[in-house]
Amino acid sequence: MKRLMSFGIVASTMLAFASPVLAQTVFVSTQLRPIEEATIVREELLQDVGDVDYVVEEPPQFAVRMEAERQAGTRTVSLVGALHGELSPLADRDTLEPLDELATKLAAGGMPQSLLDLGKLGKSSQQYIPWMQATYVMAAKKEALQYLPAGADVNALTYDQLIEWGKKMQEATGQPQIGFPAGPKGLMARYFQGYFYPSFTGGVVRTFQGADAAAGWEKLRALWAYVNPNSTNYDFMQEPLAAGEVMVAWDHIARLKNAISAAPDDYVVFPAPAGPKGRGYMPVIAGLAIPKGAPDKDGATKIIEHLASADVQLLTASRVGFFPTLNVKLPEDLDPGVALLAGAVTTTQASKDALISLLPVGLGDKGGEFNKVYMDSFQRIVLQNEPVADVLKAQGQTLAKLMTDTKAACWAPDAKSDGPCPVE
Amino acid sequence: MTNNRPWIPYLLILPSVAFLALLFIVPLLQTIWLAFSDNGVPSPANAQRMIADINFTRSIKNTFLLTIAVVPVQLAIALAMGTMVAKVGRGRETILWVWTIPLGISDLAAGLVWLSILQNSGYFNSMLLGLGIIERQASWLSYQTPVALFFVIAVAEIWRGTAIVMVIIVAGLNQVPKEFREAAEIFGAGPWTRFWRITLPLIRPALQSALILRTVLAFEVFAVVYALGGRNFPVLVGEAYTWQNQNQNYGVAAAYAVLIMIISLAATLIYLKAIKVDAERLP
Numbered sequence: 102m103k104r105l106m107s108f109g110i111v112a113s114t115m116l117a118f119a120s121p122v123l124a125q126t127v128f129v130s131t132q133l134r135p136i137e138e139a140t141i142v143r144e145e146l147l148q149d150v151g152d153v154d155y156v157v158e159e160p161p162q163f164a165v166r167m168e169a170e171r172q173a174g175t176r177t178v179s180l181v182g183a184l185h186g187e188l189s190p191l192a193d194r195d196t197l198e199p200l201d202e203l204a205t206k207l208a209a210g211g212m213p214q215s216l217l218d219l220g221k222l223g224k225s226s227q228q229y230i231p232w233m234q235a236t237y238v239m240a241a242k243k244e245a246l247q248y249l250p251a252g253a254d255v256n257a258l259t260y261d262q263l264i265e266w267g268k269k270m271q272e273a274t275g276q277p278q279i280g281f282p283a284g285p286k287g288l289m290a291r292y293f294q295g296y297f298y299p300s301f302t303g304g305v306v307r308t309f310q311g312a313d314a315a316a317g318w319e320k321l322r323a324l325w326a327y328v329n330p331n332s333t334n335y336d337f338m339q340e341p342l343a344a345g346e347v348m349v350a351w352d353h354i355a356r357l358k359n360a361i362s363a364a365p366d367d368y369v370v371f372p373a374p375a376g377p378k379g380r381g382y383m384p385v386i387a388g389l390a391i392p393k394g395a396p397d398k399d400g401a402t403k404i405i406e407h408l409a410s411a412d413v414q415l416l417t418a419s420r421v422g423f424f425p426t427l428n429v430k431l432p433e434d435l436d437p438g439v440a441l442l443a444g445a446v447t448t449t450q451a452s453k454d455a456l457i458s459l460l461p462v463g464l465g466d467k468g469g470e471f472n473k474v475y476m477d478s479f480q481r482i483v484l485q486n487e488p489v490a491d492v493l494k495a496q497g498q499t500l501a502k503l504m505t506d507t508k509a510a511c512w513a514p515d516a517k518s519d520g521p522c523p524v525e
Numbered sequence: 526m527t528n529n530r531p532w533i534p535y536l537l538i539l540p541s542v543a544f545l546a547l548l549f550i551v552p553l554l555q556t557i558w559l560a561f562s563d564n565g566v567p568s569p570a571n572a573q574r575m576i577a578d579i580n581f582t583r584s585i586k587n588t589f590l591l592t593i594a595v596v597p598v599q600l601a602i603a604l605a606m607g608t609m610v611a612k613v614g615r616g617r618e619t620i621l622w623v624w625t626i627p628l629g630i631s632d633l634a635a636g637l638v639w640l641s642i643l644q645n646s647g648y649f650n651s652m653l654l655g656l657g658i659i660e661r662q663a664s665w666l667s668y669q670t671p672v673a674l675f676f677v678i679a680v681a682e683i684w685r686g687t688a689i690v691m692v693i694i695v696a697g698l699n700q701v702p703k704e705f706r707e708a709a710e711i712f713g714a715g716p717w718t719r720f721w722r723i724t725l726p727l728i729r730p731a732l733q734s735a736l737i738l739r740t741v742l743a744f745e746v747f748a749v750v751y752a753l754g755g756r757n758f759p760v761l762v763g764e765a766y767t768w769q770n771q772n773q774n775y776g777v778a779a780a781y782a783v784l785i786m787i788i789s790l791a792a793t794l795i796y797l798k799a800i801k802v803d804a805e806r807l808p
Contacts, residue, residue, distance in 0.1 A: 284755050346646065
């Protein structure tokens with residue numbers, strides 16, 4: 102009797118563990134991680150698409166998990182959602198299922214070919230399907246507009262005008278009113294790669310240490326005099342904006358959304374300033390991919406089709422503030438905060454001097470060290486006041502070594518290269 | 526019984542030794558290998574990279590400065606608290622209980638508590654503003670105010686870590702026999718002499734453990750600093766975290782880990798040598 106009972110316990114435990122795993126499609130994502138957003142994904146975006154287990158993972162842990170599953174040879178994850186740059190190392194190891202059929206179908210359904218091509222990650226087959234997109238913009242409290250320098254158009258600012266604006270705000274309020282997300286979790290490195298460098302030098306890697314770059318850094322030093330020193334602690338700019346610590350801020354739209362959605366009448370949202378080479382801007386693409394050996398490939402394909410459908414894309418935009426990858430018109434009754442952000446994105450893209458800068462490609466797991474080159478330069482030049490030329494020379498060498506080690510070719514706006522992207 | 530079967534004690538500690546070997550020694554060796562290899566061959570590249578990094582010297586300096594500032598203060602406060610509470614009769618447990626509250630709070634939570642007090646719109650600024658001492662919110666935690674930042678982190682660390690020192694010291698004080706003190710009193714020794722000549726030598730083992738524990742923990746300070754100073758105040762463990770988490774370079778992170786281990790071991794050895802404890806008083 103006792104033996105029978107213990108057998109029964111073992112068997113039922115095994116059944117309890119085995120059965121639900123088989124029924125669910127595991128969807129691991131580095132995007133939409135905050136609990137509110139994840140709940141929206143689970144309860145709204147993934148409704149009516151079967152039994153999906155939506156799991157969120159921090160980017161470093163995501164990379165570790167994918168690599169561990171690859172090495173172990175057992176996949177539990179059927180679908181991954183991550184940024185272009187996070188999927189790129191997976192594609193480099195050849196661990197993603199080609200999705201060409203799905204891409205053809207979506208292209209016919211209105212997904213722009215240029216976006217789909219990004220999802221090839223430089224390979225011949227489709228590695229991921231563009232899921233949603235975002236970019237970085239600037240936001241300002243309306244009361245800051247009174248200090249705008251004469252003749253300046255907030256939608257077509259230059260760096261000189263921004264400095265002038267910062268100076269006037271500081272004189273009027275007694276405190277520096279411009280903020281940047283240069284804290285430990287802030288996205289400041291993207292500011293350098295997508296905005297500062299393209300605007301001042303027309304490149305990101307090739308032009309790293311030239312005379313244009315040096316002039317740009319001098320300009321940034323001048324601007325930093327009017328930047329709130331707490332910026333090196335800011336991770337998400339919506340908090341200091343809402344708390345009234347700064348009046349003008351630059352950040353990712355998803356990291357400004359809460360402040361702006363909470364009080365859409367108090368804010369204006371506009372493109373980042375332009376430098377001598379144009380108005381640099383960086384589109385951010387999140388994609389969906391299926392790892393090779395996924396336990397439920399069909400379920401994953403179904404979820405991708407669902408998330409890429411027009412209705413769900415619009416729902417995503419209005420609920421979490423990431424914009425569609427499909428060519429669809431945003432509805433009139435959109436959340437006013439999201440509408441403000443969307444307006445700034447359109448203004449940026451439509452600017453005559455817009456200069457698109459892509460997320461780094463081909464760096465594999467060296468993306469963090471690539472960011473470090475820019476953040477170290479910032480720390481040394483702007484915060485520690487070291488001579489620009491010396492810092493750029495030293496950091497340029499680190500950058501050049503990084504590019505040779507990873508053999509990453511140049512990406513826009515740098516001119517194409519044969520082999521690793523050179524630092525000129 | 527033990528004489529007949531001398532292997533029994535060894536057998537009893539075997540599981541814990543095996544456990545330690547599996548979960549401590551193996552990862553330790555792996556970390557050392559990770560730190561001193563590059564693509565599977567032995568190489569000093571990671572260590573060189575660590576030393577050449579812009580935050581390396583600053584993080585060493587900050588960690589040591591913090592340790593030097595925090596540990597003696599904690600020891601002094603804990604000794605004072607311990608001797609004070611020794612005189613108390615009723616309510617002694619309650620006082621001890623209140624004093625040890627910070628022990629129950631995680632490092633990061635402690636950092637966040639102090640952040641809510643000291644950030645721009647925090648309680649401290651609001652109070653100063655309310656009293657009319659400052660005209661506008663001052664920032665205490667930025668890269669432009671390194672002295673204030675250091676002071677704040679030191680205060681937060683002292684607040685968080687003194688309780689553990691006090692617990693060890695109170696335990697040591699409890700073991701000092703009353704007779705010694707009474708005898709000294711009879712011979713006319715004042716309170717100061719009694720403290721220096723009797724109490725302090727007799728609580729040496731407790732002092733040694735408290736110092737080792739606190740110093741090692743001070744070298745490993747991280748969460749409080751991370752919450753309050755972020756990138757503005759680099760410390761060794763913070764750099765290890767950044768290299769692993771942000772820069773995704775496990776080799777350099779491992780080099781930092783090995784360096785922290787070496788510093789901690791050296792500090793322990795120094796204490797073991799400097800504060801000698803008689804063999805018969807060892808546990």
